[in-house]
Amino acid sequence: MQHQELWIFHLDGDSHFLEDETTKIFARKVADHYSARTNQTLEEREASPIIHLKKLNNWIKSVLIQLYARRGDAVLDLACGKGGDLIKWDKAKVGYYVGIDIAEGSIEDCRTRYNGDADHHQRRKKFIFPARLFCGDCYEVRLDKVLANDAPFDICSCQFALHYSWSTEARARRALANISALLRPGGIFIGTMPDANVLIKKLREAEGMSFGNSVYWVHFDEEFSEKKFKASSPFGIKYKFHLEDAVDCPEWIVPFHLFKSLAEEYDFELVFAKNSHEFVHEYMKKPEFVELMRRLGALGDGNQDHTTLSADEWEVAYLYLAFVLRKVSSPICLNE
DSSP states (O other): OOOOOOOEEEOOTTTTOOHHHHHHHHHHHHHHHHOOOOOOOHHHHHTTHHHHHHHHHHHHHHHHHHHHHOOEEEEETOOTTTTTTTTHHHTTSEEEEEEESSOOOHHHHHHHHHTTOOOOSSOOOOSSOEEEEEESOOSSSSSHTTTTTOOOOOEEEEEGGGGGGGSSHHHHHHHHHHHHHEEEEEEEEEEHHHHHHHHHHHHSSSSEEEEEOEEEEEEEEGGGGTTOTTTTTTTTEOOOOOOEEEEEEEEEEOHHHHHHHHHHHHHHEEEEEEHHHHHHHHTTTSSHHHHHHHHHTTTTSSSOOOOOOOOOHHHHHHEEEEEEEEEEOOOOOOOO
16 A cells, blocks of 8 residues: 555634633643653663653553454544554554544654654654544544544544543543544444552552652642542542653543443443553463563563663552453344
């Protein structure tokens, strides 16, 4: 297939989508944070204090993609960022790719990476699957209209970003409605996000309203000083998250049992949800994923390189979980 030069389409906001100014400011803050992050050289990347955590996260995403992506699949990548997963999709031999991200700078980097213009990794390649890229807020815009000609998708991925939709119920619902509308029956939704149970447990164990280690810290505002969270108001539970060389912006708690219930309203069933620690322990029992881990180098390469995840990086991994949902086929009504 002839490689196509890729252009970026811009999505207009939904004028019917009711949102207060504060929510828009936070969404813009997150977008600006990611837009401002520059591409790193290989040397800079390897010198990162969380390089092994980044490699571990890449392994987790690779395992999810290898488990659920099939040759020829149409892929919807929400919050695709700088296109860091393009190579993973390429290895899965997918047939079509649509990436959407709110951050202008990130989506431009994704375009550069897809077009093979990037030189920061010295191993750029042309991707054989056709693709489209969009800059916009996929937790606000109605994507079923925009992507009517691209759907249905076989698989949707949202990596380390779905929690940004839980600032309000309207955004959380729009996110799930978009994914549900665009996936075929039986289609798969894979993702990673913070593990609310771990965050709340750590907050309750902490002396004050903050906890962390040498590479990260989390801070909750005084409004949560009782360290209790009502099940009746699960949206908008904000905290500040800082991770060295990666993230420094507001995030929102996603109580997973409530996320699962909400997803069921949009015709999803849970396949599994596993904390990153559990995920690593389980899939490191499979030889092909052990080999993948060795190649990615999160635990060293098993040869001369004995460097591995630090204890502090491993603690950060514990803050996250991986999940897989399946779009349920429309129920068939049988006449009695």
